[in-house]
Amino acid sequence: MTIEELGKALRARDTSAEEITERCLQRIEADNARLNAFILVMADQARQQAQALDRELAAGRDRGPLHGVPVSIKDLLDVRGTPTTAASRVRDGHVAEHDAPAIAHLRQAGVIFIGKTNLHEFAFGTTSDDSAFGPVRNPHDPSRSPGGSSGGSAASVAAGMALATIGTDTGGSIRIPAAACGIVGLKPTYGEVSTEGVVPLSRPLDHVGPLTQSVADAFFVHHALQGDHIAATPAPMPLTGVRLAVPRAYFCDLLDDDVRARFEEALGRLRSAGAHVDDIAIHHANDIGPVYLHLTLADAAAYHAATLDRMPERYTPNVRLRLETGRYVLAEDYVRALAGRDVLRREVDAALAQHDVLALPTLPIPAPLIGATSVQVGSRSDSVRNLMLRLTQLFNLTGHPAMSIPAGTTAAALPCGVQLVGCRAQTDALLRIALACEAHINPVRTAV
Amino acid sequence: MTIEDWLKAAVADAERRGMPELKPLLEAIARATRALRAADFADDAAPR
Numbered sequence: 001m002t003i004e005e006l007g008k009a010l011r012a013r014d015t016s017a018e019e020i021t022e023r024c025l026q027r028i029e030a031d032n033a034r035l036n037a038f039i040l041v042m043a044d045q046a047r048q049q050a051q052a053l054d055r056e057l058a059a060g061r062d063r064g065p066l067h068g069v070p071v072s073i074k075d076l077l078d079v080r081g082t083p084t085t086a087a088s089r090v091r092d093g094h095v096a097e098h099d100a101p102a103i104a105h106l107r108q109a110g111v112i113f114i115g116k117t118n119l120h121e122f123a124f125g126t127t128s129d130d131s132a133f134g135p136v137r138n139p140h141d142p143s144r145s146p147g148g149s150s151g152g153s154a155a156s157v158a159a160g161m162a163l164a165t166i167g168t169d170t171g172g173s174i175r176i177p178a179a180a181c182g183i184v185g186l187k188p189t190y191g192e193v194s195t196e197g198v199v200p201l202s203r204p205l206d207h208v209g210p211l212t213q214s215v216a217d218a219f220f221v222h223h224a225l226q227g228d229h230i231a232a233t234p235a236p237m238p239l240t241g242v243r244l245a246v247p248r249a250y251f252c253d254l255l256d257d258d259v260r261a262r263f264e265e266a267l268g269r270l271r272s273a274g275a276h277v278d279d280i281a282i283h284h285a286n287d288i289g290p291v292y293l294h295l296t297l298a299d300a301a302a303y304h305a306a307t308l309d310r311m312p313e314r315y316t317p318n319v320r321l322r323l324e325t326g327r328y329v330l331a332e333d334y335v336r337a338l339a340g341r342d343v344l345r346r347e348v349d350a351a352l353a354q355h356d357v358l359a360l361p362t363l364p365i366p367a368p369l370i371g372a373t374s375v376q377v378g379s380r381s382d383s384v385r386n387l388m389l390r391l392t393q394l395f396n397l398t399g400h401p402a403m404s405i406p407a408g409t410t411a412a413a414l415p416c417g418v419q420l421v422g423c424r425a426q427t428d429a430l431l432r433i434a435l436a437c438e439a440h441i442n443p444v445r446t447a448v
Numbered sequence: 449m450t451i452e453d454w455l456k457a458a459v460a461d462a463e464r465r466g467m468p469e470l471k472p473l474l475e476a477i478a479r480a481t482r483a484l485r486a487a488d489f490a491d492d493a494a495p496r
Contacts, residue, residue, distance in 0.1 A: 287487045290480040297477070325473045328458040330449065333481050336490045343489045 003163050003217040004233060007065050010057060017050040017057075017068030017112060020163070024070045024114050027161045035137045037146075037155040039075045039085055040116040046070065049112045056110075063110035064229040065220040071106065072162035074153045075116035076123055077208070078197040079103050086199045087121045087131040089314040090307050100197025102166070102208050105227040114162050118152030121319045123168055123201045124300060125149055126176055126388035129370050130316040137370065138181060140414055144367040147180030147388065149173040154181040154211050164212045164221050170201040171292060172362075172392025174209050175404040179362035179417025182406045184438075185211045186218045188427045190399030193225045202299035205396040215405060215435045222427065234428070236436035237356075240274030245355035250285035251391055254377050256365045258410035263361045266407045266418045269440045270359075278355065282347050282394070284340065289386065291340035292393045298334050301326025345398040352400070352423045357433050362404040362417035364390055391419060401427040403434055406442040451478050451485070 001009070001020070009015040025043050032038050053068045075085050078096035080103075085091050099107060107113075118136045120128045128151025129135035136151040138144040139159040146155045150167030154177030157165050167174040169187040178185025186209045193208040200206055210221035216233055223230040246252070246267065255263070271277055301308075304323045312320055351358060365375050368384050375384055395402040401424070404417040418441060422430025449457075455478045462470035484490065 284487070284489070287483065287489075290484040290487075293477065293480045294484060321467070321470060321473060324462075324467060324470055325477055328454075328461075328474060328477070330454065330481075333484055336484050336487070339489045339491070340484065340487060 001163065002214045003065060003069050003212070003220055004214065006069060006163060010068055017053045018047065020068070021046050021050040021070050021112055021114065024161055024163070027159060028115070031159050031161065034142055035139060035155050035159060036134050037117055037136055037152040037159065037161060038072070038115045039087065039118050039133050039152070040082060042082070042113055042115045046112050046114050053110050053112065063108070066106065066224050067110035068112065069110070069163050070112045070114040072114050072117045072153060072156040072165040073103065074119055074150050074165070074167045076119060076168055076199045077103055077166060079113055079116065082116060084199060085132070086123070087119045087133055089132045090311060092314070096197070098197065101194040102225045103197065106166070106224055108227065109224040109229055111224070117150070117156050117165060120149035120151065121316050122199065122304070123149040123170060123173055124319050124322060126172065126385055127368065127370070128152065128177070130318045132316060135370050138367050140182065141367065143369055144414070145180065145370050147177030147363070147367060150211065151177050154178055154183060154185070157181070157183050157211055157213060164210055164217055166225070167209060167211050168198060169207045169209060169396065170205045171296065171389045171396050174207070174211055175362050175392050175402060175417070175419060176388050178211050178404040180367040180415065182409070182415030183211055183213055184215055184218050184403065184405050185209070186222055186403040186431070187395065187401065188222060189401045189425050192427060193222070200303055202296045204299065205296065207396065215431060215438045218403065219431045222431070234432055234435060236439065237429070237432040239270060239436045239440070242275045242433060242436070243355040244270060244275050244277045244357055244359045245280040245351050246277060246359050247282050247285065247351070248279045249281050251360045254364050254380060254382070254390070255361060256377055256410070259361055259364060259366065259416050262408040262416040263418060266441045267359065270437060273440045280351050280355070282344070282351065284343050284347060287340050288344065288394045288397070291337045291344065292389070292397055294329055294333050294337035295341065295397070297322070297326030298329040301329070341397045344394060348394070348398045348400055348421070349424070357430060358421040360391055360419050362391060362419040363388060366410045366412070366414035366416065395421055400424050401430045403430065405434055405438050408442070451481050454478070454481070
């Protein structure tokens with residue numbers, strides 16, 4: 001059931017917030033031991049919130065589209081009265097005194113907090129298998145990663161344990177698990193949603209956004225995260241005449257065969273629906289990886305330096321080692337990376353000056369096996385981390401809004417995603433185009 | 449500092465700190481730094 005469908009059923013008195021909350025809690029009870037999506041299940045508080053919100057609706061107080069909707073929260077955001085673990089023993093003993101502003105907005109909008117979800121430790125990874133609470137598993141195939149770092153969040157929605165979830169995205173950590181789990185994930189424009197009360201990874205690249213079952217649901221949650229309560233379903237932008245730009249070089253050079261086939265099928269459907277598709281180039285695309293690496297490693301190392309010295313044994317081994325490497329990045333190379341970031345931002349701006357959105361795959365590969373360190377794509381083997389970040393990290397560097405929508409499955413029934421990228425500060429326009437694309441690429445099917 | 453000098457110093461420091469397993473990660477950063485410094489947006493005070 002989507003948020004839209006629940007809203008109609010709640011207002012028709014066909015169901016209640018209490019009933020839908022119980023259904024989510026039953027799914028958690030049935031599947032969390034297998035998927036390890038949740039670090040904390042807030043069953044008692046969720047039931048109390050649901051009862052109170054049902055009473056409000058019966059009394060005529062309607063908080064809007066998220067009234068009575070069970071939502072899970074990545075355990076990187078402060079929810080008052082609960083620990084924010086960041087999936088790390090480094091934060092043992094922490095309890096949040098206040099809601100992060102984004103969470104406070106959701107509380108005001110009538111969201112029911114069903115629990116805190118597992119993630120890659122400190123959001124510093126793309127697979128969600130380095131966690132102090134053990135690896136998260138993909139609901140489509142538990143031998144595989146759900147992607148990351150918001151892996152528990154994506155798994156919770158894909159498995160029907162929550163109707164939506166809140167993630168963070170510093171290099172793709174919303175879009176990667178959304179694609180790997182077959183749901184929608186939105187990284188808004190940089191700065192649009194507050195990151196206060198969120199454990200940082202790289203502050204200049206960190207974003208907060210929703211993972212949902214549909215684009216319309218992402219629209220509702222995105223607005224609620226900003227304290228902006230939208231009542232009406234957004235109108236899809238007609239696809240006739242919409243200009244899509246496909247960056248082929250680099251972005252389509254290294255793709256799993258099934259991922260490439262699903263992407264080309266999606267483009268074909270959008271063309272048939274009237275969209276105009278052009279191939280374009282991002283000239284410095286080959287510099288994305290080096291630019292991103294120098295910025296994130298140094299930013300993350302600066303945040304973690306004191307605890308790396310004081311309590312190194314509390315980090316998971318792989319995350320600790322990656323953080324340590326950031327301590328060796330030279331200031332002169334960090335400055336070069338900042339210059340590269342500006343160049344890349346201008347190139348994406350230029351591509352979007354002539355087009356409405358960029359379209360590219362979200363992930364070059366389907367969800368990898370848990371514990372895999374490298375994957376073969378055609379004749380080339382590359383690290384899982386490089387491959388998972390390859391198509392998403394650019395838009396953290398540039399700040400453009402980007403989202404992943406489901407686009408079919410591989411022969412092994414693993415989800416694929418198409419990524420759409422809009423103009424900066426025009427997240428709503430991106431969502432309206434995505435709404436139209438979704439109807440042609442992947443009509444909504446829901447989990448609960 | 450040249451990339452070669454940087455890598456040598458970084459690996460020696462990692463070993464001194466008891467983390468020899470950092471070496472392959474530092475080598476990967478060195479490759480990325482080489483690409484970064486070769487990019488046409490990297491400043492060069494002499495006319496090119």
